[in-house]
Amino acid sequence: MRLKIIRIIITVLFIGVILHLFNAQVIRGKYYHQLSTQNRIRVVPLDGWRGAIRDRNGVVLADNKLAYNLAVTPQDITDVEPLFEFLEQVLDIPSRELMRRYQQNREAPFAPVVLAEDITREKAIVIEENEYRFPSIWVQKTFRRFYPLKNNSAHVLGYVDKVNEDKFENLQEYGYSPQSLVGYLGVEEYYDRYLRGEEGGLQVEVNNRGKQVRLLSIKDAKQGQDIELTIDSSIQGMGAELLQGRVGSVVMMDMESGEILAMVSSPDYDPNVFVNPAFNKIKVDILTDTRGPLINRVVRGTYPPGSVFKIPMAFASLDSKKVSLLTRFNCPGYLEVGGRKFGCTHVHGEQDLMEAIAHSCDVYFYHVGQLLGADMIAYYGKMFGLGRLTGIDLPYEKPGFIPERKMYRLSGKEWYLGNTLNFSIGQGDTLATSLQLARMLSTVALNGAEVQPHVIRSINGSPVSKFNFTRKIKLNPELFTEIKKGLRATVADPTGTAYDLNMPDLYIAGKTGTAQTMRGRESHAWFAGYALGKSRHVSFCVFLEYGGSSQNACILGRQLFERMREKGLI
Amino acid sequence: MNRSLVFKIWLFSILIMIFGLIGLYSATFNNVRVPQKIFYDQMIFSLIAILIMWGLSNTDYRKFYDFAYIVYGGNVLFLVLVLLSGRNALGATRWFEVAGFSFQPSEFMKLSLILALGRYYSSRSSNYMFGFYGRIMYVVQFIIVPFLLTAVPMYLIFKQPDLGTAILLFGIFFAMLFINGISYRFIFGFMGLCVLVTPVLWMMMKDYQKARLLVFLNPNIDPLGSGYTIIQSKIAVGSGQIFGKGWFAGTQNQLNFLPERHTDFIFSVIGEEWGFIGCVFMIGCFYMLVRAGLSIAEKVTDKFGVNVTVGIASILALQVVINVGMVMGMFPIVGITLPLVSYGRTSFLTTAIMLGFLLNLSRKRTFAG
Numbered sequence: 001m002r003l004k005i006i007r008i009i010i011t012v013l014f015i016g017v018i019l020h021l022f023n024a025q026v027i028r029g030k031y032y033h034q035l036s037t038q039n040r041i042r043v044v045p046l047d048g049w050r051g052a053i054r055d056r057n058g059v060v061l062a063d064n065k066l067a068y069n070l071a072v073t074p075q076d077i078t079d080v081e082p083l084f085e086f087l088e089q090v091l092d093i094p095s096r097e098l099m100r101r102y103q104q105n106r107e108a109p110f111a112p113v114v115l116a117e118d119i120t121r122e123k124a125i126v127i128e129e130n131e132y133r134f135p136s137i138w139v140q141k142t143f144r145r146f147y148p149l150k151n152n153s154a155h156v157l158g159y160v161d162k163v164n165e166d167k168f169e170n171l172q173e174y175g176y177s178p179q180s181l182v183g184y185l186g187v188e189e190y191y192d193r194y195l196r197g198e199e200g201g202l203q204v205e206v207n208n209r210g211k212q213v214r215l216l217s218i219k220d221a222k223q224g225q226d227i228e229l230t231i232d233s234s235i236q237g238m239g240a241e242l243l244q245g246r247v248g249s250v251v252m253m254d255m256e257s258g259e260i261l262a263m264v265s266s267p268d269y270d271p272n273v274f275v276n277p278a279f280n281k282i283k284v285d286i287l288t289d290t291r292g293p294l295i296n297r298v299v300r301g302t303y304p305p306g307s308v309f310k311i312p313m314a315f316a317s318l319d320s321k322k323v324s325l326l327t328r329f330n331c332p333g334y335l336e337v338g339g340r341k342f343g344c345t346h347v348h349g350e351q352d353l354m355e356a357i358a359h360s361c362d363v364y365f366y367h368v369g370q371l372l373g374a375d376m377i378a379y380y381g382k383m384f385g386l387g388r389l390t391g392i393d394l395p396y397e398k399p400g401f402i403p404e405r406k407m408y409r410l411s412g413k414e415w416y417l418g419n420t421l422n423f424s425i426g427q428g429d430t431l432a433t434s435l436q437l438a439r440m441l442s443t444v445a446l447n448g449a450e451v452q453p454h455v456i457r458s459i460n461g462s463p464v465s466k467f468n469f470t471r472k473i474k475l476n477p478e479l480f481t482e483i484k485k486g487l488r489a490t491v492a493d494p495t496g497t498a499y500d501l502n503m504p505d506l507y508i509a510g511k512t513g514t515a516q517t518m519r520g521r522e523s524h525a526w527f528a529g530y531a532l533g534k535s536r537h538v539s540f541c542v543f544l545e546y547g548g549s550s551q552n553a554c555i556l557g558r559q560l561f562e563r564m565r566e567k568g569l570i
Numbered sequence: 571m572n573r574s575l576v577f578k579i580w581l582f583s584i585l586i587m588i589f590g591l592i593g594l595y596s597a598t599f600n601n602v603r604v605p606q607k608i609f610y611d612q613m614i615f616s617l618i619a620i621l622i623m624w625g626l627s628n629t630d631y632r633k634f635y636d637f638a639y640i641v642y643g644g645n646v647l648f649l650v651l652v653l654l655s656g657r658n659a660l661g662a663t664r665w666f667e668v669a670g671f672s673f674q675p676s677e678f679m680k681l682s683l684i685l686a687l688g689r690y691y692s693s694r695s696s697n698y699m700f701g702f703y704g705r706i707m708y709v710v711q712f713i714i715v716p717f718l719l720t721a722v723p724m725y726l727i728f729k730q731p732d733l734g735t736a737i738l739l740f741g742i743f744f745a746m747l748f749i750n751g752i753s754y755r756f757i758f759g760f761m762g763l764c765v766l767v768t769p770v771l772w773m774m775m776k777d778y779q780k781a782r783l784l785v786f787l788n789p790n791i792d793p794l795g796s797g798y799t800i801i802q803s804k805i806a807v808g809s810g811q812i813f814g815k816g817w818f819a820g821t822q823n824q825l826n827f828l829p830e831r832h833t834d835f836i837f838s839v840i841g842e843e844w845g846f847i848g849c850v851f852m853i854g855c856f857y858m859l860v861r862a863g864l865s866i867a868e869k870v871t872d873k874f875g876v877n878v879t880v881g882i883a884s885i886l887a888l889q890v891v892i893n894v895g896m897v898m899g900m901f902p903i904v905g906i907t908l909p910l911v912s913y914g915r916t917s918f919l920t921t922a923i924m925l926g927f928l929l930n931l932s933r934k935r936t937f938a939g
Binding site for chain 1: 745748749751804805806807808809810811812841842845846849850853856857860861864867868880883884887890891894895898900
């Protein structure tokens, strides 16, 4: 009985569908057929306005400007040759090239094909004046991304470009079309969802010459949301100037809030290149440059931290009570272990922990490393955020690496005492990013409060507070007081390794690092520290790839602070 | 009798597949957005589907009874995993990558739910109980528990968000409720309750889903987005007239007016190129297939068999009616595929398994009867 009812219901539904089809295809078929042969409805896309990006002082870092594209509508082309000759003349592009673009991008007879992007206003006017001769041509007005400060902050910002195939797969559901612009790298990528405007369009009815007769409907393009960053573009500029011609990075973070004030990576690039096809050659140069100008070295460059790693080592030695503040080791300039000599920078003589930090004595930390063992070192290294993502709101951050014995065992490698010694001075497999080191220094300065680094300040005027939290490292506060004395001595003591950074009326403390690289190349130069200025407290990290002695990093740091003080920024 | 049913199922499903491939070939021909390779992909999957149908028709269907709850549980777990994995990545959350193949657990859920509800109902006798307590027990056993079995995956799929499949699951539940002889009083009472909570569902919907429903009521409010699709697909189907424009001659199709024409809107391609005749042929094939399924249900002796066949037949019917209705602007665009025709591997294979069950059950009758 019930089965019969189900059968009847289904039959009725199917009959309903057939009847509807009958109505659409047989009774009203002619009407629809007419509509389809003429298809007089066109859709003209309107670009969405991408949100602007400003720095902490309201300086515009990324904006849009009006641009003109030249397009032709295939079904309206009357004479091909005169049209392309005319375009060749005006645009200065060989007609063969134009033909190639036309054939490559043609999608449907009614869909305009863009032949030249971002043409000058003058050319646009000339073309529009000739529209009566060539009804197929059309000057589209679009918005083009524009980075007024060019290279400044390029790595923080990223760039925009057409969506690529991989991304399109994922983004299709969110209303992106293959023509959509999407952010790559930096803030443009990380906050793309907020920045992106929504494309709108016009639906127009056209006559048989392809000219609009009636506007049927309009869907306004939506504006993306503006973003304000924690970055200070003037500090960025100073950093970039100092790094000019060198490979390296500078990062500076507001110590208490985790706001990134400056993040400069060198070599850099001009993001404007990516939005304008006229610069395609430069774009290729950037993409193929072996020094990797696109890489944001602050978050993606991982290098051995060298002696900067002695900071977690110092905490480890005191916290584990293997060493007290009074323990002294003799440094004869090397330490012989298992028949191999492990060298030190100088002959330091007898040193206690404070002196060992200030002078960056390797032998002292070889001894400490032997007492601690590799597992303990790894434990404390991780405690200070090494080998772990900081979680900054920028894409493709790298976590660096803290070697562990168990990993060695798993991959069938042997862990020797020599590994432990190298580990103790931040050499060997240990890798860290500048950002991790800058954050580690702020953690030390704040007695164990680990802040969350971030570059976002507000979206569309409403402050973003989700990064305002800290994680507490539970260590005896006295340890911090003592070790900070050592870090201060590094800068303030005339025998300290960073005495170059000793500036009157600016309290700077920190640790140098000279990380040895492969044979025959210069060392990497590091300085990670914190500065307690009048207006703000910052932690920072200066890094020079193959930059030689850490002294070079210190000098660069000093120049940066001097310039900042001139402008009253610290 | 029994043999002719088996023959019918084979005949109509293969006819549908072939006709679908013809349509898909045209839909992917010279299409800039959709590569032709998906046609060959679908062809291979048609062969796999036939193998699956053949294989399933030869296994012992009581095994499905044993595995029903396990399959259901596993499927729900997959739905949860899909939601969790989708939460981190900015991307579509319906798919699962397994060994390079993407798998869509929501499609398979239709079958899992049919099996689970089938088992649930067949292991309980629906004798009406007397007294207040008895009535409550009855409602809990025959409506509330099965509803919860349906609601959990429904919610998970709704969250993805995939409104269409969620609706289909509810359709399965309703068909099962109906076929198991639940008193009309309760069925209508329950439906009434569902109508009452609709406003709550409305509030839970994502903005774009609301927009779709609103656009369905009045396509002119968004002539560029969903409205555009409806208008263009209506034009496509209508312009096919009686005999169609012929293969590859559909202007709406070939000129790229129709988005999504290889998946959910494949019927518009068929309608345009093969006309009313072609549409009636295809829908007729589906109707005969569903009829065959219902005939099996009439002859199967055990309750599990009845439940599963009716579930499968109704889900096929529902999918066809909603999909075609969607293409012609009778229903909102909710993203339901046309079984055996739309491109989509999981959907295709799920349908093949369902048909395999039908084949199997039509064969089993000889032993039972």
